[in-house]
Amino acid sequence: MQLRSLIRKLLSNRRSRRAVIACGAIAGLAILLVGYFILTGESVPPAAPEPTAAERFDEQFASLQKSDEAVVRMDAFEIDDAMLQKLASMDRLNTIQVDVSSVSVGTIALLAKMPKLEQLHIRNAVINDEMLAALAESPTIWLLNFPSAEISPAGIKHLEKMPSLRQLRLGIKDGDNGHGRAIAELSSLRSVHLIRVAITDEGLQSLAKMPRLESLYLDDSVITDSGWQWLFEKNPQLHVHVNQQHHDRDPQKH
DSSP: OHHHHHHHHHHHSHHHHHHHHHHHHHHHHHHHHHHHHHHHOOOOOOOOOOOOHHHHHHHHHHHHHHSOOOEEEEEEEEEOHHHHHHHHTOTTOOEEEEEESOOOHHHHHHHHTOTTOOEEEEESSOBOHHHHHHHTTOSSOOEEEEEEEOOOHHHHGGGGGOTTOOEEEEEEEEEOHHHHHHHHTOTTOSEEEEEEEOOOHHHHHHHHTOTTOOEEEEESOOOOHHHHHHHHHHOTTOEEEETTEEOTTOTTOO
């Protein structure tokens, strides 16, 4: 009785009646198609396969070649080293943001030679000291984002050669205060974001001495409450995030 009442109510409204009729037509068509395939013995055509990473890359790369776009973002699928080399051949690019399964030192060297490259974001691929040394030859890059780095404090020192470097985001396996002290020597930096780096109160004091630092994001640090209190007393203008959140004492919250 309730179902009959609901149907009667739907049919009494013109818009609802049209919707019911349309749904019925679609259902009827689906039944007819299934019956056809059963009677003829033909199989239902399979759904089209999802495009591979190579196919998606080729499509976007072809489109990029026909445009004057200077920004590349391929982080919805993972590309390989050879694909990244193709992107490095496009001199007009100023931003590359990609997920890469692995990357070679040779490809990093090609990226460093790009005349207009300003931002480089590489996720998934492990970045090492040798790659940082090759990348340090770039005079134009001002932002580096490497969330999967396996680098030493000595490797970070290579970045001192980069005159334009302003923002650095690093996820460092087994990172510690030694990495923090090396980063503190990069006097051109205005923004630092460290992930999986066990910075202590001592390391925080090293970072706080950076002359141009405006923004400090620390994930997975081991800084105490007194360490943060010291920071905000000494650097009240500093914008601070801890584990992706504003620190409660950050006066620069937005």
